[in-house]
């Protein structure tokens with residue numbers, strides 16, 4: 129098992145928003161960019177966001193905090209940290225009270241325009257690799273392998 | 280019976296404590312005692328349940344196998360009636376007692392019922408704080424058309440919204456000259472009142488119930504100004520007071536709530552308290568006060584848990600914070616509730632349609648804020664407050680609808696983001 133970090137590199141971020149585009153694809157049903165944007169209803173939405181005040185830009189998503197404030201604040205038990213340390217959101221339990229939005233120090237929880245429920249990065253759980261990192265054309269998002277443990 | 284850790288209360292505070300203990304230690308013996316018979320549930324969800332937004336199962340705060348997984352014993356539906364701090368024992372209603380090495384009191388709040396002439400135990404008078412309350416209200420509304428809600432605070436208004444949506448004719452009686460008066464400013468109160476009026480709810484201000492009429496059932500309430508309201512139900516939602524009965528005959532110091540230090544210790548060794556029953560240090564208010572909020576209860580319980588295990592931790596960042604919504608009008612606020620004409624604080628605000636952003640600054644630091652309308656990223660303001668960042672160099676930007684870290688000048692921005700954002704987060708694969 130390896131621990132990975134996702135890091136953002138503002139100095140090389142071009143502000144192309146492709147991380148948002150591919151985050152959308154990663155959270156679509158088909159994982160196909162054309163289907164995700166043209167046909168799937170409701171359209172998936174990105175959980176990463178690009179902060180920009182041109183020429184400065186950088187991407188920001190949930191930091192999966194060691195002690196997540198969103199989890200402490202969630203009145204519904206919908207936010208939780210799983211065994212891998214990923215902070216996840218169980219939409220079926222969520223009542224859209226926005227306590228997590230109030231609590232997140234990074235402002236990294238977005239709102240689903242369709243359901244009005246919070247939307248957050250799940251580090252592409254279930255997929256091979258975080259799409260935002262994989263598709264960033266200029267390596268402004270990077271995965272760094274921190275430690276490896278061999279079982 | 281003897282346990283290393285005994286927790287009285289099976290809600291936000293109690294669960295926060297149990298989870299902290301088990302994060303560090305699987306072996307110690309833990310007992311959770313709760314007067315309510317239910318598996319850990321969230322009382323903050325009762326309006327959503329009544330509304331039909333979630334089913335009964337989703338009221339549970341943690342999965343069904345929670346206690347098993349946490350390896351804790353429970354006594355649910357068992358009331359604790361006293362504490363012998365000398366013998367380190369919790370006394371139960373059944374006459375039994377449980378010995379503890381460390382104890383957490385997380386007994387929460389209880390409803391405050393103001394005196395009203397004629398109020399006896401009428402069957403159609405309800406509070407709105409717990410599972411049994413909402414189940415009773417759910418039953419009662421089946422054959423009710425009109426309801427009077429006493430109290431225009433968050434809980435009273437949440438109940439009113441749901442009852443109005445269910446087709447009842449709702450009247451809210453509030454003593455102050457506006458709803459939510461202690462929580463938000465006047466602009467926000469008026470907007471909320473308007474939302475209710477648009478949805479057919481009458482808000483009666485500067486008034487209270489002097490008398491209730493009816494023996495078995497309340498049939499009518501008489502207000503202080505003589506106005507009479509016929510009704511099929513009365514919901515009393517005036518407020519919650521700390522439930523501190525259990526420490527009555529102990530030396531544990533109580534002010535309004537059980538007084539705790541930043542380690543969540545009470546005045547008696549090995550006894551901790553948190554949540555709605557306690558009074559903790561509010562870093563913005565600058566003194567201890569009761570902060571009856573879910574996040575504070577959970578975090579307080581968590582900090583208590585670490586300290587109970589011997590791992591020193593302090594709760595230094597508690598303050599008032601609310602995320603609320605009425606008829607889809609969302610409001611988030613935190614810190615002090617400052618009027619816009621304050622002389623003590625510098626108040627900046629922007630109002631545009633339904634969107635409202637207001638900040639009260641003191642020496643350049645955010646002492647309180649209200650965000651309504653566009654909610655994304657509101658947590659950044661709480662962070663700026665917690666870190667006591669001097670926002671004066673970029674204060675105008677705070678009012679931008681899409682305020683973000685990019686609006687915080689360097690180097691502060693990267694000081695706030697460096698560790699987590701530039702250096703990354705951890706996921707195991």
Ligand SMILES: Cc1cc2nc3c(=O)[nH]c(=O)nc-3n(C[C@H](O)[C@H](O)[C@H](O)COP(=O)(O)OP(=O)(O)OC[C@H]3O[C@@H](n4cnc5c(N)ncnc54)[C@H](O)[C@@H]3O)c2cc1C
Pocket residue numbers: 203225227287288289290291292293312313314315322323324325326357358359360385386387388407408409434437522525553554555556570571572573574576600601602603
């Ligand atoms: C309708 C409603 C909506 C709310 N919405 C929000 C919201 O959106 N955001 C927010 O921050 N807060 C909200 N709150 C407040 C929040 O629910 C409380 O702050 C929180 O529940 C406090 O947790 P606690 O653990 O201190 O105590 P409580 O939740 O009050 O639980 C007390 C526990 O102690 C047990 N207990 C009490 N006395 C005894 C005894 N003598 N012996 C044994 N057990 C005992 C009870 O059975 C219970 O398990 C809301 C509250 C209500 C009622």
